[in-house]
Amino acid sequence: MSFLDIDKATKSYGAVRVLNETDISVEEGEFLVLVGPSGCGKSTLLNMIAGLEGVSSGEIRIRDRRMNDIKPADRNIAMVFQSYALYPNMTVRSNISFGMEMHGVRKAKREEKIAEIAELLQLTPFLDRKPGQLSGGQRQRVAMGRALTRDPDVFLFDEPLSNLDAKLRVDMRTEIKKLHQKLGTTIVYVTHDQIEALTLSTRIAVMFGGEVQQLGTPQEIYDNPTNMFVAGFMGSPAMNLLPATLRDAEGGVAVELALPDSSYISLPFPRGATLSGQDGRAIVLGIRPEAMTDPESADAESPAIHQAELSIDVIEPAGSDTYVTVSLCGKDAIGRFRANTSARAGARFPFSFDMAKAVAFDPETEQRID
Structure with a gap:
């Protein structure tokens, strides 16, 4: 009691x-x-x-x-x-x-x-x-x-x-x-x-x-x-919630994220091991801004850092951090960069995704599925 x-x-x-x-x-x-x-x-x-x-x-x-x-x-x-x-x-x-x-x-x-x-x-x-x-x-x-x-x-x-x-x-x-x-x-x-x-x-x-x-x-x-x-x-800025597609990949599962030019980036998803064999399944990928950052700020101890070059829409300096907005899967996604980043609006820049910290949700029930 x-x-x-x-x-x-x-x-x-x-x-x-x-x-x-x-x-x-x-x-x-x-x-x-x-x-x-x-x-x-x-x-x-x-x-x-x-x-x-x-x-x-x-x-x-x-x-x-x-x-x-x-x-x-x-x-x-x-x-x-x-x-x-x-x-x-x-x-x-x-x-x-x-x-x-x-x-x-x-x-x-x-x-x-x-x-x-x-x-x-x-x-x-x-x-x-x-x-x-x-x-x-x-x-x-x-x-x-x-x-x-x-x-x-x-x-x-x-x-x-x-x-x-x-x-x-x-x-x-x-x-x-x-x-x-x-x-x-x-x-x-x-x-x-x-x-x-x-x-x-x-x-x-x-x-x-x-x-x-x-x-x-x-x-x-x-x-x-x-x-x-x-x-x-919970979280400020909030977790990015991005419509994505599961893909079977060598050794596991990846998530496919759509870009504005109709191309895709594919990111290995180590926390989605139980979702293997569901190629083509629609999910909502959740990733915090600090897990979507510039390469210099990425967690050096994480086993699942993967890079992708993206076109930057908006830069928002916030003192100790810089918030960087890009378009992913038809939505604004926010990354948290270091204060003195060289990233600039309108330019392409490498992003480091810490996929060990990403989670997946069912788009219909909105419940976590991984």
């Missing part, structure tokens, strides 16, 4: 089912991120764990205790919201201590806890300020500090960084990760930002259409997406 068990949890509003028989088990101390586009059911699931939404069928258990009929206040969970939900007329000190006051905690104990949390979250200089005098990141830390006073079984974060600008989001991601590493708390965190999911989590549940599409570690999700939705959603 896990620390938090979501067992065939379903949520319906009348005839409309928004969450379908979801099964997730979370171990104590884990950082689980629920990620997916708007309307996928991730916030609904979080609210069901919190008790803010009822469970239509199935169970939610914390420490093997059934939560379905337990009031939110009695679940020993703490929630941090997107909107901070701070009292604007109270100081930081009062916002952090408010919950302890409501539960009758002695003043000396409250002050000790406030000092401890303020030091942990670097809020000590701001204890006598009001929320309107703080930056967005500082206000989010106050909201986290208020939650920390509870010493809860589970922390729930509902898109806490979505109101912050890009730099503050990066800074706060680091703060939240440090907090988890220091306290070892169990966290369930909702976001639509796949970079947050990959950088913060110990495991990710990728959701779409009210269902968990894939549950795994960040590396598993990134390297071995279970279907085309996960492949296209």
Whole structure:
């Protein structure tokens, strides 16, 4: 039995089912991120764990205790919201201590806890300020500090960084990760930002259409997406998904990719060994931009680097990398090159494909097939 068990949890509003028989088990101390586009059911699931939404069928258990009929206040969970939900007329000190006051905690104990949390979250200089005098990141830390006073079984974060600008989001991601590493708390965190999911989590549940599409570690999700939705959603830039054709080749299988001039390139596909004997089968080849790079940047230890010269359409310098767009199989495909590449738009240039990192999908079911 896990620390938090979501067992065939379903949520319906009348005839409309928004969450379908979801099964997730979370171990104590884990950082689980629920990620997916708007309307996928991730916030609904979080609210069901919190008790803010009822469970239509199935169970939610914390420490093997059934939560379905337990009031939110009695679940020993703490929630941090997107909107901070701070009292604007109270100081930081009062916002952090408010919950302890409501539960009758002695003043000396409250002050000790406030000092401890303020030091942990670097809020000590701001204890006598009001929320309107703080930056967005500082206000989010106050909201986290208020939650920390509870010493809860589970922390729930509902898109806490979505109101912050890009730099503050990066800074706060680091703060939240440090907090988890220091306290070892169990966290369930909702976001639509796949970079947050990959950088913060110990495991990710990728959701779409009210269902968990894939549950795994960040590396598993990134390297071995279970279907085309996960492949296209996780990663920035996203995985290239290219209509291709399998060809039997000497010693194994190759994939054939169409070029704009109606010619083809053929690339050996070592991960497709189980697909031999299916010459002419249509697949969708998935390959990450970093596995489609300039020869100098290719992984020297990979056993499956293969080169092809392609005509470049667009060059996008991005500081530490350069993104290079070419036309393959009637689609734009993006490669990740080194910053000082000599590649130029309109010119032909050698690309190194790391086919050990490529995956194949069925174009009809959109499921991975290799």
